[in-house]
Amino acid sequence: MSLVPHATELLFALGLGDQVVGVTHECDHPTEALERPHVTTDRLPPGLSAAEIDAAVRERTERGEAIYDLDAELLAELEPDLIVTQALCPVCAVSYDDVQAIAARMDPAPKVIALDPKTFGETINDIRTVSDATGAKEAAFVLIATIARRVEAVKSAVADAEPVPVAALEWLDPPFAAGHWTPQLIEMAGGFDVLGLPGESSEQVTWEMVRAAEPEVVVCMPCGYDLGRAHEEAEAYAAQLGALGARRVVAIDASGTFSRPGPRLVEALELMAHVLHPDRVPEAPSAALDVEGAAPAERT
Template sequence: MADRAQDSQGTPRRIVSLVPHATELLFALGLGDRVVGVTHECDAPPEALGRRQVTADRLPPGLGPAEIDAAVRERTGEGEAIYRLDDDVLAELDPDLIVTQELCPVCAVSYDEVAAVARELPRCPEVVALDPHTFGETLGDVRTLAAICGVEDAGRALVDDISRRADDVRIAVRDAPRPRVAAVEWFDPVFVAGHWTPQLVEMAGGLDVCGNAGERSEVVTWEQLAAQQPEVVVCMPCGYDADRSLEEATPFADRLWATGAERVVVLDASAYFSRPGPRLVTGLELLAHVLHPDRVPEAPDVVHELGRPVPAAR
């Protein structure tokens, strides 16, 4: 495990990550041995599961999509977090760097709460927020975190690898027909994906007809979704893996197919779309396979095709 003090260059040696995509990034930069604390949702890479957890979920288990949305709106509207930060464990871990985010109150403990707790810790650790809105900004976060931790070479290598893979996708789908795509990240209410996802769709050779790159995800009605006439609906409910996403999408199959789409597919949102970490490029490759299997024949992970509902017998 990491030393209890910064090294001779002042780079952090004990890091707590309070957002899953930052945990993935730290390990991808070769800094896993410095990570001493993570969130209860940090499940990648597998080694992260062995670190101390400093957060817990405040929402009760077993809620449906509408109930989750209502609970989140109520808590955030009252200025309350939906996650609990264990101050005692955080103090015990004695970090010199805490990595968090301010982008989304649903994704992590609030930044203000983290900053307030950090000021009371003996080491008064640096608090860094990673808040990318676009694919390019996610690469900027790689460079930022690499520089703070003194691993600039690893940061450059990771950015180069992600950029090369993204370029490979762009070249593969160049001049291909661009199907109309709707990326849906929640079902009740309906959220269409924003931030980096519309860019991923465009880079994968599609035309995102609902989301706005760099902007927040938006609530729309089912009628508004259908009015955009998508040819492909991509279901990526925030925070769920492929199998759970399929489970969440199935009750809404009637509505999803009523958009007039030719295909409705379900992907692993948690791994490849919800978290703006180093696996976003795998999400790009997955989308390119979905939209252009003739150009990108290898699927990097599972793709569920949502079946059409069987008409009720007369």
């Protein structure tokens, strides 16, 4: 049972898809995951703006309430031997404490493991954690080696390039600077993050703070948004983004790249390198859309 999308992606990447008996309502990759029963639902109503989502999440988490519901009855019916979840972010998955409590009442009680990476290296270690719990050690070896080769290819391509100052915005209303693994990926891609700190939580900032950091490139990666929605969101804040004075503002598929610390983080790295150094990394596994409304503004 996978209770977080990046765990679902990892289980399938390790060739364990046929053993996955249930997933969350947000597990959409690979497409086979859509065929599994959904054991979670979203408590937040649809159609909320970025500001409304932020306010609703803050209100619920401050009251100690979850923003997802877990179908304990269905989970028990599916009889998993292993539940893979996370405890790092209350916005990303059902409560870890709730999962532990439900698992303890099941007979037999399944094993519960939490994947809570804060750095790129820890996401690689999660591959080993899951392989140890499932016996997929050979597949894990191949996956780690494949990721390592792709990482080295990017690092070699940008090795002597001038680092590009980058602001990675994980939310736009209010603006949040991306943390955790994102600053590391930016550095490996031939840039340096002017706001976020490696391994640290994402941090709320102001538009004035972003402008003062003088990014040359701004990457809009609203957490959990696909490319279309991220681009729409960025266009809605084009005035604020344009006032930053960056030479380029792009929107990316955050849900498919930076938001999920699973096997596709290497695709996030390749995409970032393409955005920052298209002459050295001419192709990327996914697209970045320029935010046309955020035309560069003169600095004062």
